[in-house]
Amino acid sequence: MSTPVIELAGLTKAYNLGTPVETEVLHGIDLSLAEGEFAALIGPSGSGKSTLLNIIGLLERPTGGRLSIGGRDTASLSEAEITQLRGRSIGFVFQFHHLLPAFTALENVMMPTIIARGRADDEAEATALELLDAVGLKAHALKKPAALSGGQQQRVAIARALALRPRLILADEPTGNLDTHTADDIFALLREFNRQSNCACLIVTHDPRLAARCDRIVRLVDGHIADDSPASV
Amino acid sequence: MKFRLPFAPLVALRFLREGRMQTLLILAGTTGGVAVIVFLTQLITQLQAQIVDRVLGSQAHVVIRPAEEINRRAIDDAGFASIVEPRAQRLRSIDQWENIARLAADMPGVTAVSPVVTGPAFAVRGQASKSVALMGVDAERYRRIVRMEEYMVAGRFAVDGTRAVIGSELAKDLGIRMDDKLRVALPNGRDELLQVGGIFDIGNKDLNRRWIFVTLPLAQSLLDLPGGVSNLDLTVADIFEAQPVADRLRGATSLTVESWMQTNAQLLAALRNQSVSNNLIRSFVVIIVALGIASVLVVSVVQKQKEIGILRAMGASRSMILQVFLIQGAVVGAVGSVLGSVLAFTLLNVFSAIYRNADGQPLFAAELEPRFIAMAAVVATAVGLLSALIPARRAARMDPVQAIRS
Numbered sequence: 180m181s182t183p184v185i186e187l188a189g190l191t192k193a194y195n196l197g198t199p200v201e202t203e204v205l206h207g208i209d210l211s212l213a214e215g216e217f218a219a220l221i222g223p224s225g226s227g228k229s230t231l232l233n234i235i236g237l238l239e240r241p242t243g244g245r246l247s248i249g250g251r252d253t254a255s256l257s258e259a260e261i262t263q264l265r266g267r268s269i270g271f272v273f274q275f276h277h278l279l280p281a282f283t284a285l286e287n288v289m290m291p292t293i294i295a296r297g298r299a300d301d302e303a304e305a306t307a308l309e310l311l312d313a314v315g316l317k318a319h320a321l322k323k324p325a326a327l328s329g330g331q332q333q334r335v336a337i338a339r340a341l342a343l344r345p346r347l348i349l350a351d352e353p354t355g356n357l358d359t360h361t362a363d364d365i366f367a368l369l370r371e372f373n374r375q376s377n378c379a380c381l382i383v384t385h386d387p388r389l390a391a392r393c394d395r396i397v398r399l400v401d402g403h404i405a406d407d408s409p410a411s412v
Numbered sequence: 413m414k415f416r417l418p419f420a421p422l423v424a425l426r427f428l429r430e431g432r433m434q435t436l437l438i439l440a441g442t443t444g445g446v447a448v449i450v451f452l453t454q455l456i457t458q459l460q461a462q463i464v465d466r467v468l469g470s471q472a473h474v475v476i477r478p479a480e481e482i483n484r485r486a487i488d489d490a491g492f493a494s495i496v497e498p499r500a501q502r503l504r505s506i507d508q509w510e511n512i513a514r515l516a517a518d519m520p521g522v523t524a525v526s527p528v529v530t531g532p533a534f535a536v537r538g539q540a541s542k543s544v545a546l547m548g549v550d551a552e553r554y555r556r557i558v559r560m561e562e563y564m565v566a567g568r569f570a571v572d573g574t575r576a577v578i579g580s581e582l583a584k585d586l587g588i589r590m591d592d593k594l595r596v597a598l599p600n601g602r603d604e605l606l607q608v609g610g611i612f613d614i615g616n617k618d619l620n621r622r623w624i625f626v627t628l629p630l631a632q633s634l635l636d637l638p639g640g641v642s643n644l645d646l647t648v649a650d651i652f653e654a655q656p657v658a659d660r661l662r663g664a665t666s667l668t669v670e671s672w673m674q675t676n677a678q679l680l681a682a683l684r685n686q687s688v689s690n691n692l693i694r695s696f697v698v699i700i701v702a703l704g705i706a707s708v709l710v711v712s713v714v715q716k717q718k719e720i721g722i723l724r725a726m727g728a729s730r731s732m733i734l735q736v737f738l739i740q741g742a743v744v745g746a747v748g749s750v751l752g753s754v755l756a757f758t759l760l761n762v763f764s765a766i767y768r769n770a771d772g773q774p775l776f777a778a779e780l781e782p783r784f785i786a787m788a789a790v791v792a793t794a795v796g797l798l799s800a801l802i803p804a805r806r807a808a809r810m811d812p813v814q815a816i817r818s
Binding site: 233236238239265271273279280282290298 | 728732
């Protein structure tokens with residue numbers, strides 16, 4: 180097996196450290212995700228799924244334990260290095276698409292490249308158009324998010340997450356506010372890109388039906404991994 | 413290849429365009445502020461220049477006179493102490509005036525020197541007599557002190573033999589026309605018959621009534637100052653350098669040297685006070701504009717919280733977010749300075765058409781100096797940048813997780 184894309188060892192997260200209301204929400208998480216793996220992260224509300232996803236996505240720092248991304252320990256990285264690593268190796272798909280309303284679909288997809296390279300270029304535009312084509316939205320490239328349906332917006336968000344060919348895709352209930360049919364489409368898209376580009380995917384979902392279609396299901400209960408097993412086929 | 417903006421200006425401009433109403437409001441505020449500052453500065457600069465110009469239209473910038481005569485009375489034989497008493501000043505010549513004139517002409521900053529002999533006289537015609545000031549000048553040289561040729565209403569500004577140039581009020585008072593004869597009588601008993609070769613209107617009735625220009629030799633002989641001059645009139649290149657030039661000349665000659673700035677000390681004080689109040693107004697306008705830009709941007713940062721979080725999640729660094737908001741401030745300042753300058757130009761045109769001098773001429777010209785537009789652009793852009801600093805830092809410090817969740 181190749182190097183894991185992410186590796187967590189004894190990872191903890193506590194809020195309000197050193198105050199009487201200190202609360203630990205993650206208690207020693209050990210988890211690793213290999214290249215090309217497609218895993219679901221499930222668990223009841225308040226189990227720490229979103230916190231775990233934010234920490235893996237380098238949006239928050241863990242309180243204790245180790246987090247490596249692509250074999251690189253993140254504890255010693257500076258704020259600027261963390262930001263750069265996040266931009267180049269991680270693609271986010273949020274529950275509420277979180278597109279930039281002031282920019283067209285095409286510009287939204289180009290944005291990670293613009294940030295990484297300082298400005299857009301022809302190649303970035305070509306890649307973004309390809310991605311929009313792949314999610315079936317080439318015709319809507321010049322529309323602003325407000326002019327797109329919920330499913331279309333989420334497709335744009337997926338295209339954006341893939342713009343820099345990240346090694347890891349993190350999706351926080353990507354189908355949470357979509358109808359079943361659209362949700363299936365979106366899920367299928369993620370799966371397809373996962374197979375094509377061999378990136379690792381970690382998908383937080385409430386939908387057991389979708390979780391069952393992943394390679395692996397990680398169940399989080401009260402800040403512990405209660406269960407980590409291949410999805411039953 | 414298409415022109416593509418770098419990240420920070422791209423996002424900054426898009427944010428400004430998206431928040432249309434807010435952007436219009438701060439732009440309007442900045443435009444108004446810039447317009448007030450540019451308009452006021454241009455107006456006051458012009459009016460002050462005009463006032464100074466008018467005052468100096470009939471005055472030398474620097475005048476050299478003989479040192480004042482004083483009485484010293486010793487009160488003891490050893491002469492340890494003396495009482496200095498004022499005394500009546502008689503008309504005297506400047507000692508060695510040719511040397512002093514040459515010295516003055518060689519002084520840096522001095523552009524013209526003209527010897528003048530001036531003393532009291534009466535202009536007599538028939539039964540009428542008027543008290544006048546006899547001015548013996550070299551017309552060529554005096555023209556470079558007071559631009560007499562611009563004031564001539566009849567004839568030319570030239571004197572020779574007994575041809576004289578008189579003012580329009582004196583001509584009216586004595587019923588004199590061009591080429592008429594006129595007698596001048598002096599306190600010492602001398603008199604001379606002059607022929608009027610030119611009539612001037614210098615814009616000051618008092619001077620129009622008093623000045624009679626004759627040749628230098630004629631005035632010298634009439635005033636009993638053969639070969640002498642009573643004062644040297646100087647023109648300097650930079651009128652506000654007149655005082656230092658006068659000080660240097662006084663040091664070098666120990667004569668009485670006065671600059672127009674001393675002669676018109678009150679006027680200068682008034683101009684200075686006007687500049688101080690102008691600066692005060694400008695400072696307040698700058699502060700108000702800065703507060704306006706800052707407060708609108710603070711609101712914008714709160715509104716754009718989610719977008720900031722998204723950009724951060726996609727790898728945008730804190731300094732990139734900082735730049736996005738700084739640029740918004742700078743753009744508002746820069747665009748405001750352009751619009752404000754246009755508005756100021758319009759105001760200048762409108763007011764220049766409304767307000768006119770006694771003679772019907774516009775009080776000021778409807779023109780805008782490029783240096784004031786440049787000043788406005790630099791100041792407004794800097795103020796925009798500075799006022800964006802607090803909101804921008806707040807945006808940069810925002811926690812992406814919080815921002816996205818909200």
